[in-house]
Amino acid sequence: MKNRYTIKNVKEILSDDDLDTDLLAELSNDPRSGVKKLLEQYYKKQIKQQELIERFHQKEFLEKPFWDQGLTVAGVDEVGRGPLAGPVVTAAVILPSNNTLYEVDDSKKLSRTKRAELYKLICDQAIDISVAVGSPQLIDTENIYHATELTMGDSITHLYVRPDHILVDAMTIPVDISQTKLIKGDSKSLSIGAASIVAKVARDRLMTMYSKLYPEFGFERNDGYGTKEHLQALDSVGRTKIHRLSFSPVKKTNKIY
Template sequence: MKNKYTIKDIKEILVNQTPSDEILQELSEDTRAGVKKLLVQYQQRQIKQQALIAKFHQKEFLEKPFWDHDLLVAGVDEVGRGPLAGPVVTAAVILPAQNTLYEVDDSKKLSAIKRSELYRQICEQAIDISVAIGSPQLIDTENIYHATELTMGDSINRLYVKPNHILVDAMTIPVAIPQTKLIKGDAKSLSIGAASIVAKVARDRLMTMYSHLYPEFGFERNDGYGTKEHLLALEQFGRTKIHRLSFSPVRKVNNLYSK
């Protein structure tokens, strides 16, 4: 008997559609090796997706008590506390209870391509997003820890809607809103994970812009961290307007960037 579907048809069904139980049963009885291979691949994708969704629901447990009472909860995180150059960037993200951000995780665990993809998804689904920048001058004046707290406060204050509660990664934000401080919060909380991605993408794009002003430092590659390339450029060309003077390797450099 002639097969109902070609291998090409079956690939289209299993990859780009949601096959019915009837079709899956029919395909399971197909003896062609190519069909069997496609079915195995489909089943592996389903197992992976189910594990991803299970992990996603585990990450919602901090937000769920608020969502169950129609309350808004903001996740807040920072990027850029360690670099020698550039600002510290913070983000606040308020997510709806019904979202499909299954792959959101600590931004450091994700590739640049995956972060950009998730950044778009977060922007599409979030109730509100705010990004704030703490300048190198603020960092030098206040110290990096306090500058980060102040910048986190800015990101909360710039939200269009006021959250009922804040989830924050290991910091205390100077705002009069109840907050839960978490260690490694970007890996535990969906909202903090989303904020970490937004902050990381925003800062990376900013450092790429700075790389056009100061091409010798490779900011598009090192994001202002003290890599060998960066330290050699600092010694050869001097410190720029975006370097943090309070950080030891920069403090030792007397000459100013003059190009």
């Protein structure tokens, strides 16, 4: 008996996640090795997707009690506390309860390509997003920890929607809104994970722009961290206006770019 579908047809059919169960049963009885291989790939993909959704729901447990009462929650995170150059960047993100951001995670665990993809999805689905920048001068004046808290405060106050509660990654934000402090919150909370991605993408883009002004430092590659290339440039051409003077070895450098 001639097969009803070609291998190409089967591949197209199995690309649909919402597959009719009768059709799936029919394909399961197909003796062709090519079809069996495609079915194996399909089931593996389904299992992976289910695991992803389960992890996603686990990350909503901090937001859910607020969402169930119709309240808004802002996730807040920072990027760039450790570099020798460039600002610290913070983001505040308010997500709706019906979001489908299944792959959101701590930005450090994601590739640049995946971060860019998720950044677009977050921007499409978020109720509100705010990004704030803490300058190297603020960092030198206040110290990096307090400068980060102040910048997080800016990201909250610049939201259009005042959140009912804040979830923040291991910091205390100087605003009069109840907040939950979490260690490694970007891995535990969906909202903080989304904020970590927004902050990371924003800072990376900013450092790429700075690399055009100061090409010797390779900021588009090292994001201002003290790589060998960066330290060599610091020795040869000196510090720039975006270097943190309170950070060693910048404070030991007398030469000015």
